[in-house]
Amino acid sequence: MNAVVEHEPAHQVEALVPLIGVHDDLSNEAYHKVGALSASGLKKLAVSPAHFFAAFLDPARPVIEPSPAMRAGTLAHTAILEPEALSDRYVTVPDNAPSKPTAAQWAAKKPSADSQAAMEWWGDFTKTSSGKEIISAEAMLVALRQRAAVRAHPDIEYLLDSAQFELSAFCLDEATGCLLKARPDAVRAAGEGVILFDLKTAQSAAPAEFARSCVTYGYSLQCAHYAAVYAAAADVPVVGFVFCAVESQPPFAVALYTLSEEWIARAERRRRALISLYCECRSSGVWPGYQTGCEELPMPRWLGDDGRC
Helix, strand or coil, X not given: CCEECCCCCCCCHHHHCCCCEEECCCCHHHHHHCCCXXXXXXXXXXXXXXXXXXXXXXXXXXXXXXXXXXXXXXXXXXXXXXXXXXXXXXXXXXXXXXXXXCHHHHHCCXXXXXXXXXXXXXXXXXXXXXXXXXXXXXXXXXXXXXXXXHHHCXXXXXXXXXXXXXXXXXXXXXXXXXXXXXXXXXXXXXXXXXXXXXXXXXXXXXXXXXHHHHHHCCHHHHHHHHHHHHHHHHCCCEEEEEEEEEECCCCCCEEEECCCHHHHHHHHHXXXXXXXXXXXXXXXXXXXXXCCCCCCCCCCHHHCXXXXX
């Protein structure tokens, strides 16, 4: 199915001039409200323009709650890169807290004394924790152990101790005039250029598994986009892009990775094609999904000869 919307007017360059560049005072929420093409948008476009439209442009799109894995990743990100904000954003459930009441207990017309006490306790706790995300003590412990593991890595001090965090970069794509944005986790000066740093939580930080994650989750596309946008916005060369992978369970092993020049060049070619596709869809107002008609699926090469089908 194709999503069709009315033609969107082209960006007015004059109105965007104050936004172009690198900003150190823009909140994460404000950054996400800027209608520019991001790495997340490119990943959706890589599925199909209809998926991009559904995620970013559809006025009737539902609010998608973060998955447990996404919440754990955000918690780890805060603990490792913004430790001063940890207590402002999160609160842990005390060990002596009563079990959280179920929906049936909340809806009961005549709750038991224990249920009533638990509901009163949780009502008060929720009220005093207003504005903070309530997490378990176990979740906080995992995040703190991840932070300790990352900070114990011998090369992290060089990358992070003189870095700037949560910078927002905006630029106009030279080829299309499209407004682009990127928000690297950390930026460190390196000679006349900079190194960009991105933190990833992973089930496995082993080289082969993280390489698979780079393909599955579009990390290479993100790397190419962040480097290009930041270089244009800051007018400095990006001389390196480092992924820090930290595992989500003991021993919380940590590994640092860069992508090969060949891999980044391939991702950049894909990025250019997706930016052109985005501009075509904006111009036409048509956001197509998958191909029409019926397509024959070839048997996957990885299926092998073990009898599976």
